[in-house]
Every structure is written in structure tokens, then in C-alpha cells.
Amino acid sequence: MNVFESLKCNSIFLVITSLFLSCGGKVTDASNSPWERMDLIVKSIPQAKFLENSYNVIDYGAIADGVTINTVAFEKAIKACAENGGGKVIVPTGKFLTGAIHLESNVNLHLEDNAEILFSTNPKDYPIVHTSWEGTELMNYSPLIYAKNKTNVAITGKGTLNGQANSANWWVWSGGKSYGWEKGIPSQNDPANREVLVDMAEKGVPVEERIFGEGRYLRPNFIEFFECNTVLIKDVKVINAPFWILHPMKSNNIIIDSVTVNSHGPNNDGCDPEYSQNVIIKNCIFNTGDDCIAIKSGRDADGRRVALPSKNIIVQNCKMIDGHGGVVIGSEISAGVNNVFVENCIMDSPNLDRAIRIKTNSKRGGVIEDVYVRNLDVGTVKECVLKLNMFYNVYGSQTGNFIPVIRNVILENVKVKEAGKYGVWAEGYKESPVENIVLKNVNIEKADSIYLLKNVKNFNFINTYINGKKVESIKN
Template structure:
């Protein structure tokens, strides 16, 4: 038999513990509710968590390794000697002085900052043989193909900085003609990526599960190289450089975490000239940049079809701040290579304006791609002119023929807040989902869109909220269905 005084003590202990548990639970619930109602706090936490690059105070001038600034001498070997010695000595800055330097592929090593002086220009060779076969990716499918112009794989603490220029020298007489586009110099009889043995063969290999090491392309396959690709890297920086005339995608972090792209200017109007394509990547910050491109300004990716599902790494915690978007298919785009999904995208304080800018915010996928795209937050946009629409969410994206399959995508939780649009194009919101998978939970708050042809085009959309939103000066009511 338990003594009465012990029973009293046990009850006091029990009630005290219960009170603490209830209070603790209430605090946790409150915290969860706060984070859910204010996702921008999560963005702040991500920003604080990203490590900064740091380099030894040592300088390795490429001229000391034999580089010649005449725009004609091939300096590939000089670049690599400087980079390797810098890395071997613990890292530092590889300096590209003022002048024009021709080179083939540049391979970065850990702890190396490739720094361009203000009037330095790196001219990249137009000879495909100067870009050896490496493990890379092409339109969301991993492949052994021409090396990107600047490439790093499995490196840590790397950077490309300075106010100089990176010039891919691409135009309609060389790389761009490979696209098969008549606007880029292609004519019938000229080989291109669209030939039956090229792009579609790669996609078919991925669908059949052919190992990446056996997907050998390169010479005779006409798949153009990316410009800057950091593959499976961590803690990276690209800052202040100007990039022009790219063969293909321009900034391509793939399977890379903790990267900052700051103050970069991209001016390249070639085919598939996306400005920045984070793919299978996390904790990526794109800020203070200007994009004037032949394709999407920023396009967040996570692999194409079977290859994306094989890799299965979603892109997440992608932050876009204080950027300017001029020409392009879209300002900030998610997809279409999106099979592993995307979440936690934050876009704020950007300006988008051009008669050649098709859309401001866009999500594009289909039932071959699949993917879960969720938690996309946009605020404080100033949009001058867009051609087609302000917000486009499309589960039926189709640009390469039949794009249907058994992988129904998910799009949910997309928010636009404090957005002003002067010329909205054809639609304010264009959203299309499946009956079994509607586009869900779309919010426009404090949005004003002028000079738009139609308020919206909606198909299989559930719960679209218009809060203090005016389109063509008329307040728009929410739709719940």
C-alpha cells in the first residue's frame, strides 16, 4: 500500500509534468502556425544557413603560367597550370588580368577563385575538340558529353568573380546552328541535335535505364555544352561577371548545395539560352542579377522523366532577390525538366519588363515529367510588359511532340503578393490541371494588373484566392471549387 503522502507527491509531479507538456505543445503548435502563415521566415533561416566561400590571400596570375592576352593564342594549358598550382598550395585567387584570353574548357579545383579584372575577357574556343567528354547533363538527362566551358565536379569552396566578361562566342555560324532552328542559321541538310540519332536517343537511353557511363555523346551528336556548370559541388560563388553568347544553358548548378550567384549580368539570345538553371540543387541564392536571354531567365529544374525519377533529388530552397528580367520566355520558371519535384521557392523585389518577355512566373510540366511542385512564394514584383500572362501554371506542357504518360504532376501552394503589372498580356492567370490532380491553393494578394485581355483561363483549379486584387481596375472575387 502506497502511503498517502507519497500519493499526494506523485499527483503533484504528474500534474506539473502535464502542465509543462501542454505548454510546450502549445508553443510548438504556435511556432508551426507562425511558420506556415509567414513562409518568408523560412527564407531568412535558409539565408543564414548558407556558408560563405573563403580563399587564401594568394594570387596566381595566369600570365606567369604562359597565358597570352592576344585573343588568338589558346591558353587552356596556362589556365589549368595556374589553377592546379593554386589548389596544390591550399587555394587562393587565379587572376585573369585585363586583356583578351582565348581558351578551351576551364576546370576549377576546390578552394580556387577564378577572378577576372574589370577589362579582362575570356574568349572560349569554337572548336568542339577543346571541350573533352565529361559527366554532365543535357536538358535534364545525365550524359557523357562535351565539357561545359567552365566546369567543376565534386569540388568545395569555389568561385568565379570579378567584373570582366566571359564570352562563349556562340552565334548562328557555330554552336547555335546545332539547335536545328531556322532562326539560328540552320537549313535542311545541316546536322543538328534534332537528328534521329541525337537528342531522342539520349532520352530513350535514360528511359531504358542505360548507365550514364554508357551514354557517350560528343562528336557527331550535336548536343551543345553548358556555359558554367558546378556538378555535385558545395559552397560556391559566382559574382559580378558578365556572360555573353552562350552555346546553351548558361549557369547550371546541378546536384549542388549552398551556392550564391550575385550581381551577374547575362546577355545571350541564343537557342535554349536559359540564364540560370538550378537542377537537383538546394540552398541556391540568385540576387542582384540581370537576365536578358533567348529562353527562360531563371528555370528551376529537377531532371527529365525517368532520369529525374532515378536521381530523385528535389530542388528546394531556391531564393531569387533583387533581379531584373528583360527578354525571355519567362522571368522565374519551374520546369519543364521537373520529375524529382521542386519546393520552397522564394522570389522577391524583382523587376520584369520587356515586350519580348512572355510570362512573369511560370510552372510547366506534364504527365511524362510528373513531379510535385509546391510552396512557391512571390512578393514585391514590378512588371512592365509581359506578352502572354503574369502567372502560368500548366500540367500539359508540350513542345517536343507527344508528352503524355502515367505520372500526373502536382502543383499546389503558389502565392503572389504585392505585384504591380502595367501590361498583363492575354491572361492574368492561366492555370490548367487534371480532374484527378487540380492546381490547388493559388493566392493573389494585393495584386494589380492592368491592360490584360482576359482575367483568367482556369481548368481543374481548386481554391484560387484573390485578396485585394484588381484586374483592369475591377476587384476579383475568389473561386472555391
């Protein structure tokens, strides 16, 4: 069964389960309780399991001196593990330099406590593969760790994954002056690069003909599971990423547990589930140069071509420090997002712009609905606690004929010390207002303004206080 068949089967399971609960009468109707629905989703997600066999990369020629390139040794160890039914590929104490690592089914890449994998900064160490860049599929540099069409696969252990990105190598490709770029240095912003990729997607050029890589300066993702099923990422620390960090792409049944992400480079999103379903992100720490968690579903025409929404995304017991947003949906969101659950998180930094954010525009489109948030402890955010924006614009003109939908968002039991400019910021279209929003038991101690609301409908404030003042609901 491929991952798309698995996605369909899992969706059918959830629908049948909900119908059973609602008809049986013995259990509370799951359709009336989002948090009961969340519990059903959690119970439906299988756990990755592996044989007890171990394959130490040292035994396959790896040298832990931080200088010798160990790509072949990692490849041999992973191949031996997979050919013998799976198990653990052990990375012991030491510093291991390598190029791209490609995982296989039934393989757990396990880093011992003082192990560190240093990833080469030479683009030639990353072969061209089918991947994605900012929500558009293409043939580009392999992610640093990559798995495609694999089942039952993991990265575990308390070691460190070090992308070694900085302003002298990958980050300078962003074209950002704060990341080392100067006039005359090539970057992703050159006309032959990002713009060409987007144009190819808009024209429907087949993915296999969107060949980038050398000379095109589109940075690789760090860890990407592409069309995979039953994945575990647990305990590892990830630092200095070239680009997006944890990227489940068209994948199903993902558990990301107790991972620490500390990377302040450009586009350094902590975790980007894209076109993915049944994803749990729990007990993690995100300290990032971009969004801590950003749920995606493709950009513009490419997202509408794939037409696979991200759904059943669960975030629990995480800590967000620096970043553009704590939990974000968008902006590459054209296939839509639904059934997002966020609970028991701490978000606090003067360098964290927002707590919860949905960002789209009429070029992206997408239906974003059924987002449930509870029990947040927010210290300081720079701009606002909740931002729902249908006019997101970062790359010049971002308008089109695909009016987005944002509806059914609930925040409850949220405590905030400082919210920055606004407690809440929501902007919709007259023909598509931001609608059915609830803030219940929310207390924002300090904000420059209570809210900025344009084209909203059924915006409910229940026992909610901003600057010590009880906020009244808006029903228009």
C-alpha cells in the same frame, strides 16, 4: 562529406531549426511564415572563403591576344593554386582565348575589370565529362567552365565570359532556322542525337554508357557546378552562350550575386538550378533567349531515378528583360521542386512572355509546391503574369502516366501594366487540379482577358484587380 550527405545534413538542420522555433515560443513559428523560413535558409548558407594567395595566368604562359589558345596556362594556374591551399587565379586585362576551364576546390577564378575570356568554338577543345543535357545525365562535351565534386569554389570579378556562340557555330546545332540551320546541316534534332539520349534514359542505360560528344551535336552548358558545395558566382558578365548558362547541378549552398547574363541564343536559359538546394540568386540582370531563371529537377525517367528535388531556391532583387519567363519552374521537373521564394524583382520587356511560370506534363510528373512571390514590378509581358500549366508540350507527344501536382503558390504585392493575353492562366487535371493559389494585392492594369482557368481548386483572389475589376475567388 560528399554533396549528397551535405544536402541531407542541411535539410535536417532546417527541420530542427523550425521545430525549435515552433516549440520555444520566443520567435514567431517559422512554419507559419514563408518569409521567416526564407530568412532561416539565407542564414544557413555558408560563404565561400579563400586564401589571399594570387596566381596570375600570365605567369603560367597565358597570352592576352585573343588568338593564342590558353587552355594549358589556365590549367597550370588552377593546379598551382589548388596545390598550395587555394586562393585567386587572376585573369588580368586583355582577351584570353581558351578551351574548357576545370576548377578545383578552394579556387576563385577572378576576372579583373577589363578581362575577357573568349571560349573556343572548336568542339575538340571540350573533353567528354559527366554532365547533363536538358535534364538527362550523359557523357558529353565539357561545359565551358566546369567543376565536379568540388568544395569552396568561385568565379568573381567584373570581367566578361564570352562563349562566342553564334549562328555560325554552336547555335546552328539547335536545328533552328533563325539560328542559321538549313536542311542538310546536322543538328541535335537528328534521330541519332536527342531522341537516342532520351530513349537511353527511359531504358535505364547507365550514365557512363550514354556517350555523346563528337557527331551528336548536343551543345555544352556554359558554367556548370556538378555535385559541388559552397559556390560563389559574383559580378561577372556572361554573353553568347552555347546552351544553358549558369547550371548548378546536384549542388548545395550556391550564391549567384550581381551577375549580368546577356545571351539570346537557343535554349539560353540564364540560370538553371537542377537537383540543387540552398541557392540564392540576387542582384542579377537576365536578358536571354529562353527562360531567365528556370528551376529544374530532371527529365522523365532520369529525374525519377535521381529523385532529388530542387528546394530552398531564393531569387531577390533581380531584373528580367527578354526571355520566355522571368522565374520558371520546369519543364524538366520530374523529381519535384519546393520552397521557392521570389521577391523584389523587376520584369519588363515586350519580349518577356511571362513573369512567373510552372510548366510540366504527365510525362514529366513531379510535385511542385510552396512557391512564394512578393513585391514584383512588372511592366509588359507578352502572354500572362502567372502561368501554371500541366500540359506543357514542345517536343511532340508529352503524355504519360505521371500526373503532376501544382499546389500552394502565393503572389502578393504585384503591380503590372500590361499582361498580354491573360492576367492568370492555370490548367490542371480533374484528378489533380491546380490548387491552393493566392493572388493578394495584385493589380494588373491591362490584359486581353482576366484569366483562363481549367480544373483549379481553391483559387483565391484577395484585393486583386485586373482591368480595373475586382476578381472573385474560386473555391471549387
